[in-house]
Amino acid sequence: MASFHVTGGTQLKGDLIPQGAKNEALQILSAVLLTDEEMVINKVPNIRDVNKLIDLLNEIGVRVTKNSPESYTFKADNINIDFLESEEYSKMASSLRGSIMLLGPLLARFKKGMIPQPGGDKIGRRRLDTHFTGFQKLGAKFKYDKASGYYKIDASHLTGTYMLLDEASVTGTANIVMAAVLAKGKTTIYNAACEPYLQQLCSMLNRMGAKISGVGSNLLVIEGVESLHGTEHTMLPDMIEIGSFIGMAAMTRSEITIKNAGIPHLGIIPDIFKRLGIKMEFKGDDIFIPEQDHYEIETFIDGSIMTIADAIWPGFTPDLLSIALVTATQAKGTVLIHQKMFESRLFFVDKLIEMGAQVILCDPHRATVIGMDRKVPLRGITMTSPDIRAGVSLLIAAMSAEGDSIIHNVEQIDRGYQNIDGRLNALGAKIERI
Ligand SMILES: CC(=O)N[C@H]1[C@@H](OP(=O)(O)OP(=O)(O)OC[C@H]2O[C@@H](n3ccc(=O)[nH]c3=O)[C@H](O)[C@@H]2O)O[C@H](CO)[C@@H](O)[C@@H]1O
Numbered sequence: 001m002a003s004f005h006v007t008g009g010t011q012l013k014g015d016l017i018p019q020g021a022k023n024e025a026l027q028i029l030s031a032v033l034l035t036d037e038e039m040v041i042n043k044v045p046n047i048r049d050v051n052k053l054i055d056l057l058n059e060i061g062v063r064v065t066k067n068s069p070e071s072y073t074f075k076a077d078n079i080n081i082d083f084l085e086s087e088e089y090s091k092m093a094s095s096l097r098g099s100i101m102l103l104g105p106l107l108a109r110f111k112k113g114m115i116p117q118p119g120g121d122k123i124g125r126r127r128l129d130t131h132f133t134g135f136q137k138l139g140a141k142f143k144y145d146k147a148s149g150y151y152k153i154d155a156s157h158l159t160g161t162y163m164l165l166d167e168a169s170v171t172g173t174a175n176i177v178m179a180a181v182l183a184k185g186k187t188t189i190y191n192a193a194c195e196p197y198l199q200q201l202c203s204m205l206n207r208m209g210a211k212i213s214g215v216g217s218n219l220l221v222i223e224g225v226e227s228l229h230g231t232e233h234t235m236l237p238d239m240i241e242i243g244s245f246i247g248m249a250a251m252t253r254s255e256i257t258i259k260n261a262g263i264p265h266l267g268i269i270p271d272i273f274k275r276l277g278i279k280m281e282f283k284g285d286d287i288f289i290p291e292q293d294h295y296e297i298e299t300f301i302d303g304s305i306m307t308i309a310d311a312i313w314p315g316f317t318p319d320l321l322s323i324a325l326v327t328a329t330q331a332k333g334t335v336l337i338h339q340k341m342f343e344s345r346l347f348f349v350d351k352l353i354e355m356g357a358q359v360i361l362c363d364p365h366r367a368t369v370i371g372m373d374r375k376v377p378l379r380g381i382t383m384t385s386p387d388i389r390a391g392v393s394l395l396i397a398a399m400s401a402e403g404d405s406i407i408h409n410v411e412q413i414d415r416g417y418q419n420i421d422g423r424l425n426a427l428g429a430k431i432e433r434i
């Protein structure tokens, strides 16, 4: 288990280039299974979850060529479907959440698929019903073996149909779309998730010859086609990493420019950080965050206390709520953070409280943060990163704190942030990997 030794209180200055988006990469890389032609994928982030998925694809028989540090060519023309029965597959697939999205392409192209309970953050119940109900509506037969925790699906004939998803699941929508592109006839998916990750996936599939309309909305219409061909795709900048950098800049009083941030794709994210009082300037596609001694949380128009809550896209992503929470601890003012989607994502506030933050955990979904306006700095402590976004929030807290901190289990952070210590140290942070 790796740890970070963080010396707090340093200010950062300089440019940060966001990595390619983790959650987009997991969808796009799964989709390379949909064709036997070459797929060139650029801006692939060098992070644990993505590297695990690439290894898994390689084991399944996809030919993987690394063209440069961020660009790969994939060719899925010799797939070993029997590998899905192996112990090795079970071990690899259960170690990340993204592996669940291999199912849609496997069903579409090879008519069957199986997957153990996927991994990912332990942030509350993470059901997969939407995925399997969608596959069943397309005509697949589905079996869940409770003893082994394996989901097995047989899909000799996938046929387009109308479906209203029970929830707008991000990976669920991606999976059903990937199954439907090669199904017979027309599939209509209502209550589809429409995050930029999905917009990117659907646009790429269309470039491969799929016929998807309604991209960017919650009503997708897919006309099945016989086969798909290869294409080239470039990942968007990671919007969660960008939000993390904005919060980090404010907390550490740093002057940072986030280069080529893909501002049109960030939705409401910059506005939410502006509501916390953080100043930023858009310079072309760069976001400049000046050094700020103080930042003040807005109230609602009637003067009542601000709530920041997650919602499905185009609402505020749940993956940035922990970052907004930690950022608020040194703002002036009060905010209620409401994590609606996941029930175990806020428990990390215990660590912030131990560091001196004024936070009341109202219940598993809600925390009130009373900002300290830098009157009292956080204190360095020893802590463990419970999940990827809480991990980065704790890193931000430690970087802003007085004294040294130790953060254990930073593999959680490495799941989704590329060389975070190296990139931040280059701007003046003091983070030692031990
Ligand atoms: C690999 C990947 O892409 N992971 C992301 C993906 O996970 P993932 O696709 O697993 O998450 P889902 O979108 O399926 O659901 C997330 C949670 O929100 C709940 N829910 C969802 C939709 C809805 O309308 N109502 C509702 O309550 C679900 O029950 C679940 O608890 O999307 C999540 C939600 O943005 C992100 O946190 C994850 O980082």
Ligand SMILES: C=C(OP(=O)(O)O)C(=O)O
Pocket (backbone or CB within 6 Å): 022, 023, 049, 096, 097, 098, 119, 120, 121, 319, 388, 389, 416
């Ligand atoms: C929860 C996340 O990831 P995963 O779905 O891979 O666990 C995340 O990226 O914040």
